[in-house]
Amino acid sequence: MTIDPKEISAPEMHGYLLGVIAPRPIAWASTIDKDGNVNLAPYSFFNVFSSNPPMLILSPALPRDGQKKHTLLNAEETDEIVINIVSYPVVEQMSLSSTAYPKGVNEFVKAGLTEVKSDFVKPPRVGESIASFECKVDRVISLGQEPGAGNLILAEVILGHISDEILDENGKPDPLKADLVGRMGGDWYARATPDAIFKLPKPNRNLGIGVDQIPEFIRNSTILTGNNLGRLANVTALPTQEEVEAFGQTDEILEMKMRFVNHRESFEDHLHELAQIFLNGDEVEKAWLTLLQVTTL
Ligand SMILES: Cc1cc2nc3c(=O)[nH]c(=O)nc-3n(C[C@H](O)[C@H](O)[C@H](O)COP(=O)(O)O)c2cc1C
Incomplete structure (x- = not known):
């Protein structure tokens, strides 16, 4: 099948894109507003795009009512965000935290999660996460004014925390211990269990024959x-x-x-x-x- 975005509705396009651009990592974004109210929400339009400077990008979309999501409002208001990583033991709590609670409601409380004080920024990190990144908002790029339009939050990492429990004997993250989760289309998720992941040697540095x-x-x-x-x-x-x-x-x-x-x-x-x-x-x-x-x- 071929898909022309001009011929189908935006929600349909959304479904096709998310169904095949997957699995996507999930940023569990913790922010605060200028009055200090804490907010937490998951975003799978997310990835790392630079390691020097270390830069993460996530994208809260404009909802149908056109009102910016709390994460975006707070990131713009205070220029700070903590991005927590989602593993299997917290998927239900992560999903619950995506509920559209009114502004000012703390999803750490709603989802029963532990607020751990960050070292350099005001938003707390999720104590149950296997990794968290304290970030300063570098800039926000709006991709449009229609419902579904992304808003890229470029977040520069100023301090990272990784749970010792997922490190190997060399102090590196061990994929066999991390139990990472990815978002797929519809209600689907992927879980990187030891039997689901595999190694592939990098291509020959000396140029393979092709x-x-x-x-x-x-x-x-x-x-x-x-x-x-x-x-x-x-x-x-x-x-x-x-x-x-x-x-x-x-x-x-x-x-x-x-x-x-x-x-x-x-x-x-x-x-x-x-x-x-x-x-x-x-x-x-x-x-x-x-x-x-x-x-x-
Ligand atoms: C796994 C998962 C991934 C999500 N990814 C996104 C996303 O990339 N962009 C987005 O706008 N909403 C996404 N959502 C929906 C938001 O989490 C939801 O709208 C939430 O209420 C926003 O909260 P906030 O207004 O407190 O920021 C996702 C939800 C889940 C469960």
């Missing part, structure tokens, strides 16, 4: 996936013919050659299946040595 340089009989495989080709293309050079021939003397390959002596196509399919197993186990070199066995026939 998918276009993978021999055609491999590139056009009906078995290998785009992910498989992406990993294969990350090597700087293909194995030498001697290496391929030496690998061809291993029991597994010799047995396959015997089994499919008069069935070249089946042999190739099996090579691709075996290569895929090697790729799934991060053994890229063995995958290449396997795939290139057809060149020894």
